[in-house]
Amino acid sequence: MAIVYHENSREFHLYNNEISYIFKIMDNEQLGQLYYGKHINDRESFGHLLEYGFRDMAPCVFEGNHVFSLEHVKQEYPAYGTGDMRYSAFEIEQKNGSLITDFKYKSHSIYEGKPKLAGLPATYTEAPGEAVTLEIFLEDALIQTDLILTYTIYEEMPVLTRNARYVCSSAEGITLKAAMSASIDLPDNNYEMIDLSGAWGRERSVNVHQLHYGVQGVYSMRGSSSHQFNPFLALKRPEAGEFTGEVLGFSLVYSGNFLAQVEVDTFDVTRILMGIHPNGFQWSMAKGDTFQTPEVVMVYSNEGLNKMSQTYHKLYRTRLARGKWRDLPRPILINNWEATYFNFNEEKIIGIAETAKKLGIELFVLDDGWFGKRDDANSSLGDWFPDPKKLPGGIKGIAEKVTKLGLQFGLWFEPEMVNKDSDLYRAHPEWMLAAPGRNISHGRNQYVLDFSKDEVIEYVGGLVEKVLEEAPISYVKWDMNRSMSEVFSQGQDAGCQGKVIHRCILGVYKLYERLTEKFPHILFESCASGGGRFDPGMLYYAPQGWISDDTDAVERLKIQYGTSYVYPLSSMGSHVSAVPNHQVFRNTHIDTRANVAYFGTFGYELDLNQLSPEEQQSVAQQVQFMKKYRELIQKGVFYRLSNPFEKNETAWMVVSEDRMQALVGYYRVLQPVNTGYKRLVLKGLQEDSQYTVSSRETSHYGDELMNCGLVISDRASGVSKKETELGETKQGDYYSCLFLLEAI
Ligand code: DGJ
Secondary structure, eight states: OEEEEETTTTEEEEEOSSEEEEEEEOTTSSEEEEEEEEOOOOOSOOGGGGOOOOOTTOSOOBTTBTTOOTTTSOBSSOOSSSSOOSOOSEEEEOTTSOOOOOOEEEEEEEEESOOOOTTSOOOOOOSTTSEEEEEEEEEEGGGTEEEEEEEEEESSSSEEEEEEEEEEOOTTOEEEEEEEEEEEEESOOOOEEEEEEEETTEEEEEEEEEOOSEEEEEEEOSSSSOSSEEEEEEEEOTTOOSSSBOEEEEEEEOSSSEEEEEEEOTTOOEEEEEEEOSTTOOEEEOTTOEEEOOEEEEEEESBHHHHHHHHHHHHHHHHTSOSGGGSSOOOOEEEOHHHHTTOOOHHHHHHHHHHHHHTTOOEEEEOSOSBTTOSSTTBOTTOOSBOTTTOTTHHHHHHHHHHHTTOEEEEEEOTTEEESBSHHHHHOGGGBOOOTTSOOOOBTTEEEBOTTSHHHHHHHHHHHHHHHHHSOOOEEEEOOOOOOOSOOOTTOOHHHHTTHHHHHHHHHHHHHHHHHHHOTTOEEEEOBTTBTTOSHHHHHHOSEEEOOSOOOHHHHHHHHHHHTTTSOGGGEEEEEEOSSOTTTOOOOOHHHHHHHHTSSEEEEESOGGGSOHHHHHHHHHHHHHHHHHHHHHHHSEEEEEEOTTTOSEEEEEEEOTTSSEEEEEEEESSOOSSOOOOEEOOOSOOTTOEEEETTOSOEEEHHHHHHTOEEOOOGGGTOOOSSOOBTOOOSSTTEEEEEEEEEO
């Protein structure tokens, strides 16, 4: 791994065994992009790739240089208004109203490791030699502003991270109207774009389309990364699939408004921009101020989408998630939300906890409704005091009772929100985001607290801390149930208003940092009406997140499959819930529900006391199973085998790092009749090792399983099986089955 600077050609080459990223200082002292892709041999100059050329009608060329037009060169971080007519990476308004800038190369530094980003989540290194960093210092002398572009390349992974930092030294000040984290120009447009779009209840659907001229992309302007889009996109070659072909992934480590945009110009150049969404963003800077953008994580794969995902999984599981829980097996939990909603008392909770303990579950989570007078979604957010009517002994009382049973205790909060019917709102109406004289929209009867104000974070943080200090709490579910609207910070001056949305996100990070630091033993799970803020930024603080409020096993196949494009299984909160399912009213077998939920951080979300003795028996077996295999599931290498967005059948598998063990999940939504014989081609095994396959009497070499496949023909293809596979449900709709493979 290296970052090389060639003095004569003024070129930078960042490379490891898998990737190369090359750019140069151009004649105008700005940065030109030369190559990003599979690793190539280093040499003094790749300058010919800049492709200067004379175009008769070129609109804007440099004075005295007819072949140099910014519109026609590929750039690293393009400016607005200087001859490049495409979308720029930034816009700076100056005192005289000008938006024209000229950032010229000043110096650079190359050093071992990876710096932290002030106030923001980011990937990190742990041991020397894991990564090298390059910082390029550019200066616009006229406005006395520095722009620092930072690049880090990892040694063992095809990963490059980028961010930008602005430092204002001008007494006149400047205003950032847009400040992307990264921009890159690619020399052709032969790509399909993949994004993870969706809505509440169907988050992160895989959406693929051919690039077209003009702009396309995904974004959020909701104050959170959102259910609708995820801060991720990939460009893949049309022929690339799960296991072959070139794929470029771009993922933003941020939880607020974002823009991920692809622009194809008429010369077929593809420009990718990623960063904080410029809408509603306006960052005024005085002399001495610094503005730091979030980080973009770029992953390269020439072995298809699976390899891209596996790289993100490894990086995000081991070098983005932090803390004690990063590497520990996650506790199997029971959450009371779908069991009781707001309607519970201590007796009911203890009743569920007792059964949970009997069945081997490890953690009880008390969800919404334990505080203030919260019997429905109309009141009490902000009043983080236990409701004595429901919990006479307070949180301390119930937590002690639960822990005495031998379970850990977890608790729900929604720190960023307030109801008008709350003591907090009555005391501090000015703490809520609200534009004066305007209608203020509510969402679920609640309003957004102004986390751009330190005193608000201080107050809410203090209340949460008090609860966490008083009781034996080892898990927190941090929820967030609405988008931001009518954003205005009451009492703050006009110049601050364009900072509020981003500052609110910084405020969330600040509170997370404070709580995770103070309570390192607590496992945090992020949540936002399910998967409305499931992003890399959250993963830095909370190593797992609730991926969707939709707990139906069939719907979850798609949600988990789409989520796996970027996020590791260890981050995916997935539970077995009751039937008929509360979101789609579907009935599925309890084993199918578990067979899906195993591929994540496993738990239950139902009233265990309403289950039949046979179902309780199934739960006990499932819990034992998960305890035995969670290490494999949460840390293994994940392979997608059959795509629920395209087929009736979903299949995936996870293989231990030493490839001695693997677990395959196979799911069929509707029962077909009289189909052809079927085999499932597996991945990731050792070719020359023999594997036993659960419930089968034979064993098979890895190369057979990865080439001929595993025979999965069953009665749908006229084969009646005698033995029952692991976790197999009865044939019929919503059939599922697991195969455990163990090397002999
Ligand atoms: C939305 C979450 O996604 C649910 O799991 C639950 O915690 C409710 N909020 C509680 O209000």
